[in-house]
Amino acid sequence: MSASVADLSVAPRPRLTQAERRDVSERLLVEATLAVVARRGVGAATFDAIGQAAGYSRGLATQRFGSKQGLIDAVIAYLHARRDEVMDAAHVADMEPLEAVLYYADSHLRLLDQDVSGRAYFMLMAGAVADASSLQAAFAASHERVRLWLADRVRAGQAAGQIRGGIDPDGAALMVGSLLLGVSIQWLADPATPLGLIRRTSLALLRDSLSAHPAKEPLHD
Amino acid sequence: MSASVADLSVAPRPRLTQAERRDVSERLLVEATLAVVARRGVGAATFDAIGQAAGYSRGLATQRFGSKQGLIDAVIAYLHARRDEVMDAAHVADMEPLEAVLYYADSHLRLLDQDVSGRAYFMLMAGAVADASSLQAAFAASHERVRLWLADRVRAGQAAGQIRGGIDPDGAALMVGSLLLGVSIQWLADPATPLGLIRRTSLALLRDSLSAHPAKEPLHD
DNA sequence: ACTTATTTGTTGGACGTATAGCAACAGTCT
């Protein structure tokens, strides 16, 4: 039945290198974990559920990643890599400081419900916080990186006279980071949260309060 | 042996009414749950740990609250009651709209690390979000209440000419609520987060961007 | 007032379930 003449069949070739098999299953397991977490929560992410979602047995993930912790670590690494990828692709580095800050916030809020990664990321973070787990430190470090980048942009904007001087750069960075985090969690808690509305309002208020030269009545009517 | 003369002993009288015994144990169990959650995480809040922390056996909480869910419900109710209590005591209702909004934010950020309740509240919320549990709806409803109150205050401030008219009240309320939520979660994820700094910066920026008559250079140097 | 009976509060053992980790086995590539 299967390709009696030769391997002319277009179907996914049944013959893969060992390394390929390994890579494929590893990727599928990580993505299945994300899907299960996003759809049914951190607690539902058992080896059984993950293996089934990935199309494998319940035992493979243990085999691959050594332990539950190992799998989660791999998932976090995958998420961070993806985020960096998106950030780099956006060429944020070339923008004016104030615009870069606002663009970062805008991207974050626009991408939030685009695929499962955003949802899974914040559910994992919430789980780490709720259980006071060791993963907490990884998330804190990730936030720290963003915070430093934002503070740096604010300083650059102040040096260029684009952002008003009286603002504490670290405080502003912390505030922007926390706002984005808060919107994300709020959206998870209540999926009906209007992301578009909060995005527009937040960006308008941020632009207005950070800018050294606000329009006279930029928000009026 | 016990009180040969009379009941002159000052020691906590060993003889309690049945109803008293019941109330005492119930309160101790709820507070022990908060303490365990705040200190060791949602996952560590087992009947065993809670009973031990309260000074009872592991079986009592089940007897009292019927099930784990029942205990958690009681804890949530306790937290919401406490929060309302604090809010009412603050006489926020009598303040000018803009000041009320800023005062609410200020209180939230100042009280966050004052006792275990704040910490436990957000850890429970994070857990609900992470596990997509049914509790999520309760927290969402609680946030909704705050959001509606904030939006109402913004509208009142606009009507009084105190808050600038071009701002969307619902968007602003959502933004303020999310900011407070985000700071809380950020603080849980990274206890080193400088709450004082973020409090000052956030209030300054909020006041500046909401106020219809900002000082010329309120934040400068 | 004292004793006994009844109701209420508390305990700790037993049971079922869920799940991570392990080890032996089967299938697939080189």
Next chain:
DNA sequence: AGACTGTTGCTATACGTCCAACAAATAAGT
């Protein structure tokens, strides 16, 4: 044939729930 990938049955553990015994408080009877 040998190495590697993937599966299945097993074990240990942790936890919520049920329940029967025990302790304390209240009510009833004398």
